Amino acid sequence: MDKIIDEKTQGNTLTLEAREGNSRKLYIESYGCAMNFSDSEIVASILADQGYNTTNLLEEADLVLVNTCSIRDKAEQTVRKRLEKYNAVKRINPKMKVGVLGCMAERLKEKFLEEEKIVDLVVGPDAYKDIPNLLKEVEEGRDAVNVILSKEETYGDISPVRLGGNGITAFVSITRGCDNMCTFCVVPFTRGRERSRDPQSIMEEVNDLAEKGYKEITLLGQNVDSYLWYGGGLKKDFKKASEMQQATATDFAQLLDLVATAHPKMRIRFSTSNPQDMHEEVLYVMAKHENICNHIHLPVQSGSTRILKEMNRQHTREEYMKLIDRIWEIIPGCAISQDMIVGFPTETEEDHKETLSLMEYVKYDFGYMYKYSERPGTMAARKLEDDVPEETKSRRLTEIVDLQQKHSAIRTAEFLGKTVTVLIEKESKKNKDEWSGRTEHNNVAVFPKSTYKPGDFVKVKVTDCTTATLIGEVVEHS
Helix, strand or coil: CCCCCCHHHCCEECCCCCCCCCCEEEEEEECCCHHHHHHHHHHHHHHHCCCEEECCCHHHCCEEEEEECCCCHHHHHHHHHHHHHHHHHHHHCCCCEEEEEEHHHHHCHHHHHHHCCCCCEEECCCCHHHHHHHHHHHHCCCCEEECCCCCCCCCCCCCCCCCCCCCCEEEEECEECCCCCCCCCCHHHHCCCCEECCHHHHHHHHHHHHHCCCCEEEEECCCHHHCEECCCCEHHHHHHCCHHHHHCCEEHHHHHHHHHHHCCCCEEEEECCCHHHCCHHHHHHHHHCCCECCEEECCCECCCHHHHHHCCCCCCHHHHHHHHHHHHHHCCCCEEEEEEEECCCCCCHHHHHHHHHHHHHHCCCEEEEEECCCCCCCHHHHHCCCCCCHHHHHHHHHHHHHHHHHHHHHHHHCCCCCEEEEEEEEECCCCCCEEEEECCCCCEEEEECCCCCCCCEEEEEEEEECCCEEEEEEEEEC
């Protein structure tokens, strides 16, 4: 759950420039967090070398892949409906092959292949390099599955194809898997234990993006601030590393400093952070570099220490509040966003009130809020009864969302009359005569187009705002 789920991008079909000589068509749809969208870029790169160009027309595809998420029941139900659609098209075009990638694939492999027979191949998050072999199995009339979780795979040697991107912002994956074992979360079971990517391969990818004109990158992982490279291997095995490996290891603060120093004109973001791993060294690096955005996505999940313990979160309410205070001491005005789960098993009205009071303390800039949904295979599903009534969950979620909107309005209004730096990303959806971009605090800003273009940094004076958007006018190029 410690992942940002952008509802606007769910189910996006990803396309890129056709490679000359490729004759087969790949249709790939992605659901879930940014990690899944990043993984789809890796898959497209692998398949481009196998003769596939992407298409956004389902009916003309030779291969249809859906990259899935098991974080919430809603995501799984959406994917099931899409599989029904794919198979309806497949009846018209029987040569089409359908495959499921990602977290849901790992969790439901037997159902998809054997019981329901709705897919031809099933590929887990660590097995994407095996897709060409699996396709050969399918072409020879056999079902194909590889959901083996790896202790080493980071895809550091694959240069991702930037699918459906704007040529301005990009994700760079730095870790895979997770060791935290939060009781509500399937990620450790679907993506495996945590391992970090070689910093040299990360820098090569960032350098390549800079050469291609990208202006902003987001360092990405299930838990970015626990990044630790000591020559390869699982994070949990670091204690077994040699003295030399431990002495020369690279942690997240050092990696962040390395990237920001190498490309001072490129904006740097990172996501997602875990409170237990957000060390002060990272905050000092952020304060040191102007090009590192002053925004931290810091999921808390609940304001109740008792519920946090039930969730197996490795922090208390009080520790989280101290961390917030420290962030603002070192980086004044840093924007903080949250993930919150309501209605976790045994949550009482008192626990709920503690969540509301924590929100009042922090006044988050924005957040991602969900009702608890039991995920098969998690510790919560095995050991805790989902005992909070659905109507209670809905009411509590409404209260939390309403409070967040109030706080978002307060935070956004703080920029009225101020001048902010905005990276222009695209045309505004609501007005074709306006550009839309983001500030370093991750606020969306819209303003008249004038002579500027996507990829420009501009200074915008804020004259008005909504709860989520700054409205203003450009005063100069940045």
